[in-house]
Amino acid sequence: MKEALTLVHRLSAHPDSRCWFVSWNPTGTLLASCGGDKAIRIWGREGDSWVCKTVLQDGHQRTVRKVAWSPCGNYLASASFDATTCIWKKKGDDFESLTVLEGHENEVKCVAWAPSGNLLATCSRDKSVWVWEVDEEDEYECVTVVNSHTQDVKHVVWHPTQELLASASYDNNICIYKEDDDDWECRATLQGHTSTVWALSFDAAGQRLASCSDDRTVKIWKDYSNESGPGGDLTWKCICTLSGYHGRTVYDVAWCRLTGALATACGDDAVRVFKEDEASDPDKPVFSLSAQVAKAHSQDVNCVSWNPKEAGILASCGDDGEIAIWRFQEEA
């Protein structure tokens, strides 16, 4: 069975700038993008085309590095090089700035909502990961600052169902955190990458985690923790390394919750999709390259994101300031 990535749309999203990140809302109807022009744009479908519904400006003084939708889809969080995180509330087609989270010493690199929507995590070049609690009054309070990394923290991601947080860093490591007595602690450090880990993505069940790195590989980690009580260490082991496919740094990885396909964004301008061989040993899975577009963008690809509702729809963005929307399907 042969598969292909077909271009559906290409949008000039952040002209004369780079587009750093794109994020689908939970219903897969809106796509938020952010970039070096300090702006956030919300894209939606109108008939056969995609249009910019609204532009969120003046929220940040510097690059907006990442954006994340709350699980309910009513809030958007944006992480910026200006050391703050903005929370935006959706009001019809518009968004209003609700609050600004301050505290990080320098650039905020990533923001992510927990599946419950009650917790938010941010990470920064200041080497720390912060966990924030949200109450019914839309008040945000920092509950923990964790300093388990020794360098710039690039990415944070929550487990799809549990209150389990993972972070990736310039120190080449991945940390996994769990709450213990109101305190979030690093309970596992995943070592194996030989350079910066840029991004992480859990599979649908949350038993496996994919990581991508400046070492040009993607690694798959599996949870082997036993129920050892709240204070026990977690055990995650690397069960697969995808090497030899990427020509330069792999900036992002996205594991589709609907199809299990694994997409990567690479500094060699390509978007690739890998699929797991169904017959392979779950403790030693085999992933093979299923489709790739060599020149998906005219410059580095920074992000890949699967539509959460429409299987096979993939959005990517790059240093060329563009967003591309792809359909991953069997070749006709």
Add this chain to the structure above:
Amino acid sequence: MSVGAQLENANPVIFQRTGERLQTATDEDEDIHDPIDDREIFDMIRSINDPEHPLSLEELNVVEQIRVKVNDEESIVGVEFTPTIPHCSMATLIGLSIKVKLLRSLPDRFKIDVHITPGTHASEEAVNKQLADKERVAAALENSSLLEVVNQCLSTRNS
């Protein structure tokens, strides 16, 4: 990154500057596509000012044409630079200046890799990693005081 009164390397060895690039007949011919070559890249960076001395990177032998590798077809440029001393604290700034100069001068399609010449700096690996991290480079270039220092290195000197 202030330049103090105490110079780190007070007496650097000074090298001769190369002459102008010789024009060939095909350079004049508009119908012939001439790919970007090593010499053109070298010309872009050789006059960058050293942050510490009133000398160019070429005169300090920090950059040399033989350490420039360009592959026009693959859109890749690699530059190795050699700090004047193994503990040079300016190494990251010099590398950043080279990177910025090439980012501004070359078409967007080029991937630009700037490294320290292997074995010539104590923190070679850390400096290389920093220069290769485009997110940190982007953040650095949003820092106005740092950008000013970089622009000073890139400004053309009247000599």
